[in-house]
Amino acid sequence: MWNSFLRAPGIGALVIAIACGLPRDPDGTLERVRGGVVRVGIAESQPWVVVTANGAEGVEPTLVKAIADSLGASIEWIRKGESELLTDLEERKLDLVLAGLTDDSPWKTKVALTKPFYEDPSTRKKHVMAAPPGENAWLVFVERQLHHHQATVPALVRSTQ
Amino acid sequence: MRIGEPFEFPKDKQKLRDKARRLAFITLGVLGLAALSLALTLGQSQAMKTAWISDLLALMTPILMLTAMRYEKRRPSARFPFGYYRALSVAFLGTAAALWVVGGWLLYDSLVKLITKHRPPIGTFSLFGAQFDIWAGWAMIGALSFSIIAAATIGHFKKPIAHELHNKALLADADMNKADYMSEGAAVVGILLVGFGFWWGDAVAAALISTTIIYDGWHNMRQVIGDLMDESPTTIGGDELEDLPNRIKLAAEEMEWVESAAVRLRESGHVLNGEVFVVPNDNANLVRRIEKAADDLRELDWRIYSLVVVPVSRIESESPVRTG
Numbered sequence: 001m002w003n004s005f006l007r008a009p010g011i012g013a014l015v016i017a018i019a020c021g022l023p024r025d026p027d028g029t030l031e032r033v034r035g036g037v038v039r040v041g042i043a044e045s046q047p048w049v050v051v052t053a054n055g056a057e058g059v060e061p062t063l064v065k066a067i068a069d070s071l072g073a074s075i076e077w078i079r080k081g082e083s084e085l086l087t088d089l090e091e092r093k094l095d096l097v098l099a100g101l102t103d104d105s106p107w108k109t110k111v112a113l114t115k116p117f118y119e120d121p122s123t124r125k126k127h128v129m130a131a132p133p134g135e136n137a138w139l140v141f142v143e144r145q146l147h148h149h150q151a152t153v154p155a156l157v158r159s160t161q
Numbered sequence: 162m163r164i165g166e167p168f169e170f171p172k173d174k175q176k177l178r179d180k181a182r183r184l185a186f187i188t189l190g191v192l193g194l195a196a197l198s199l200a201l202t203l204g205q206s207q208a209m210k211t212a213w214i215s216d217l218l219a220l221m222t223p224i225l226m227l228t229a230m231r232y233e234k235r236r237p238s239a240r241f242p243f244g245y246y247r248a249l250s251v252a253f254l255g256t257a258a259a260l261w262v263v264g265g266w267l268l269y270d271s272l273v274k275l276i277t278k279h280r281p282p283i284g285t286f287s288l289f290g291a292q293f294d295i296w297a298g299w300a301m302i303g304a305l306s307f308s309i310i311a312a313a314t315i316g317h318f319k320k321p322i323a324h325e326l327h328n329k330a331l332l333a334d335a336d337m338n339k340a341d342y343m344s345e346g347a348a349v350v351g352i353l354l355v356g357f358g359f360w361w362g363d364a365v366a367a368a369l370i371s372t373t374i375i376y377d378g379w380h381n382m383r384q385v386i387g388d389l390m391d392e393s394p395t396t397i398g399g400d401e402l403e404d405l406p407n408r409i410k411l412a413a414e415e416m417e418w419v420e421s422a423a424v425r426l427r428e429s430g431h432v433l434n435g436e437v438f439v440v441p442n443d444n445a446n447l448v449r450r451i452e453k454a455a456d457d458l459r460e461l462d463w464r465i466y467s468l469v470v471v472p473v474s475r476i477e478s479e480s481p482v483r484t485g
Contacts, residue, residue: 022296022298022299022353022356022357023283023296023298023355023356023357023358024356024357024358025358026280026358026359026360028358111282112205112282112284113282114284115284115285115287115292131282133279133280133281133282134280134281134282134355134360135280135282136282136283136284136296136298136355136356136358139282139283139284140284140285140296143284143285143292144285144294147285147292147294
């Protein structure tokens with residue numbers, strides 16, 4: 001009985017959340033990306049991002065490909081230096097930046113860093129991706145997906161080493 | 162004449178004072194818990210940060226009040242021969258200064274975020290490293306709701322006690338609790354606005370909250386200034402001058418040996434001090450009569466601590482008193 005008593009507000013909140021569809025994006029990123037194109041900035045950072053001739057390999061691109069698949073979206077890879085990419089992201093010209101970023105990045109006040117998808121057991125560094133600031137529906141979607149795929153990350157890291 | 166005695170509360174007021182003290186401890190506990198719950202859900206929202214700091218500042222008042230309550234009943238000492246009852250004003254000064262500095266800084270911070278069009282990222286909620294798939298905004302609103310209920314309940318209990326004890330510190334504390342829960346309401350609206358895609362909602366709510374913090378500071382400063390300027394006793398909550406000085410004047414003039422009288426009272430913390438100048442028409446037994454007059458006049462209000470009756474040959478001018 002207590003269990004259901006405690007669960008009721010949670011379910012209530014979830015119902016409201018789904019009913020209102022909160023949060024929403026100020027710029028509608030999630031809606032635009034769904035069935036469309038995800039603009040992903042990449043900067044070489046082994047083993048997290050390995051830039052190839054026609055795209056990218058490595059831990060982070062593998063995760064992002066899964067996210068794009070779940071939306072029926074294709075990916076446009078944009079290759080630039082890390083700080084250039086993050087400046088573009090801040091101006092919302094990109095939808096995600098993959099650059100082997102960690103949660104202590106000085107960019108965290110300018111762009112939206114995701115929740116960590118992997119913690120390095122030796123360095124204790126928490127690895128994150130970067131999303132445009134304030135596109136919260138998109139951010140929540142990416143974080144849920146990363147959380148969903150989190151268990152596969154250690155194997156991915158090992159396979160690339 | 163006894164000069165070295167500390168101020169004694171009447172029995173019924175003493176009980177209320179104990180109650181006020183218990184409430185201050187409860188405030189510390191409950192608001193501390195609320196502040197903790199806000200801290201755990203904080204995230205990157207400016208409105209949340211502002212509400213959280215405002216909660217922490219609201220903890221200052223009960224702490225200072227409890228400290229002042231320890232000091233104000235101390236016996237006058239060689240260093241402080243008038244006693245320690247002004248400890249409460251010192252507490253007010255501290256709170257006012259803190260509220261202004263922090264409120265001003267938060268206002269600046271939120272205006273900068275508004276002008277630079279900072280869009281607050283609010284993603285999924287995580288607690289102690291565990292990640293949940295719900296939007297963090299809901300967790301924030303939950304924590305804020307808890308804090309709203311806590312502050313509203315506590316403030317509700319404080320108000321009547323503050324009125325009966327004529328304790329302006331406690332009333333200011335209750336007012337602060339009110340400002341606190343209203344600003345947390347603003348934070349909820351701000352977060353919902355962000356949820357609906359209006360990124361400016363967060364910074365606007367934060368600016369609004371910082372304004373109420375600054376206003377709280379003014380409220381406290383007003384008390385200190387009144388105290389420093391030796392303001393005549395004012396009604397609690399209304400800030401109207403009381404007619405007590407006039408009542409003392411009339412009571413003194415009613416004594417058959419008094420020709421005329423003039424009265425000056427000042428409010429220091431929650432006690433009243435002052436002088437009664439009397440022109441006697443009969444100098445027989447003057448010393449005893451004056452001592453008795455001081456004791457009798459003190460009975461007119463329980464807050465009177467030190468009332469000095471001074472015989473003079475004539476009163477050439479006097480400060481006006483409110484009649485009513």
